[in-house]
Amino acid sequence: MDTVKLVYEIDGDNFSAAGEASTAVKRVLKKLKLPSAIVRRAVICMYEGEINMVIHADGGRAYVDVDEEKIVIRLEDRGPGIPDIDKAMQEGWSTASAEARNSGFGAGMGLPNMKRNSNDMKIETELGVGTTVTMTILFGGEAS
Amino acid sequence: MEISALRDLLEGEVLCGEDRLDDEIETLFASDMMSDVLACPDEIHCLLTGLINQQVIRTADMMDIGLVVFVRSKRPSEEVVEMARQRDMVIILTPCRMFTACGRLYEAGLGLR
Numbered sequence A: 001m002d003t004v005k006l007v008y009e010i011d012g013d014n015f016s017a018a019g020e021a022s023t024a025v026k027r028v029l030k031k032l033k034l035p036s037a038i039v040r041r042a043v044i045c046m047y048e049g050e051i052n053m054v055i056h057a058d059g060g061r062a063y064v065d066v067d068e069e070k071i072v073i074r075l076e077d078r079g080p081g082i083p084d085i086d087k088a089m090q091e092g093w094s095t096a097s098a099e100a101r102n103s104g105f106g107a108g109m110g111l112p113n114m115k116r117n118s119n120d121m122k123i124e125t126e127l128g129v130g131t132t133v134t135m136t137i138l139f140g141g142e143a144s
Numbered sequence B: 001m002e003i004s005a006l007r008d009l010l011e012g013e014v015l016c017g018e019d020r021l022d023d024e025i026e027t028l029f030a031s032d033m034m035s036d037v038l039a040c041p042d043e044i045h046c047l048l049t050g051l052i053n054q055q056v057i058r059t060a061d062m063m064d065i066g067l068v069v070f071v072r073s074k075r076p077s078e079e080v081v082e083m084a085r086q087r088d089m090v091i092i093l094t095p096c097r098m099f100t101a102c103g104r105l106y107e108a109g110l111g112l113r
């Protein structure tokens, strides 16, 4: 299989459109005939991350690279950064706005779920500059 | 249970996916928090929710959920129905409240541990 590289702009001002990139990624991964369990894990990671970029940051860019052995999803935003990553990784911890909560998000479940569904997740963040979340899904490995 | 039986139990109205009413469903998840749905490790056939925005359809799509039931007669916009149609999903609108809808379906043997 050739290496596939995808790039998506994520609009931080449009909650209704949040998830369009994830929908597009799902379509590509299915076309590549990857196992459905792998596709499921990748799109959960991508969608939770995409929503986070819209409700917590100011949008940004998503890079998805697929090769013979893995999918790497890199989400780069220009948001406020995450002051305490350990706290952010706890299930149930959330700073989501009332608006986000009324729209079905803000349970504090996204980041832990992204970690569970990837084989490796790395968060690089700088206050006032932005956050980059990089997730790797291995075709050979089980979910972590 | 076939989707048509679920529709009858919930006195529901089918908004799209009429051609799939004989599909079988066994597992059901009820929530208004989409990341709860996304964190479910099991196969979900039917999602019950009180939310009616686009993210419900996207969440269902990511989890390969084929049936979405909107409770308490909250009617989604035509745009939301169209999104579901494009994804080959069934949408049912029920006058039941969440509690009642879950109760009836639980009694009928649907659910997830």
Ligand SMILES: Nc1ncnc2c1ncn2[C@@H]1O[C@H](COP(=O)(O)OP(=O)(O)OP(=O)(O)O)[C@@H](O)[C@H]1O
Binding pocket: A048, A052, A053, A056, A057, A077, A079, A080, A081, A082, A088, A089, A093, A094, A095, A096, A104, A105, A106, A107, A108, A109, A110, A111, A112, A131, B035, B036
């Ligand atoms: N890209 C980001 N930029 C800034 N802060 C973030 C970002 N992603 C997550 N956070 C912070 O980490 C917290 C936890 O994120 P997580 O995705 O686990 O939960 P949530 O988005 O609040 O709710 P849920 O994902 O359940 O809808 C968020 O409430 C927010 O404070």
Ligand SMILES: [Mg+2]
Binding pocket: A048, A051, A052, A105, A106, A109, A110, A111, B035
């Ligand atoms: Mg989140």
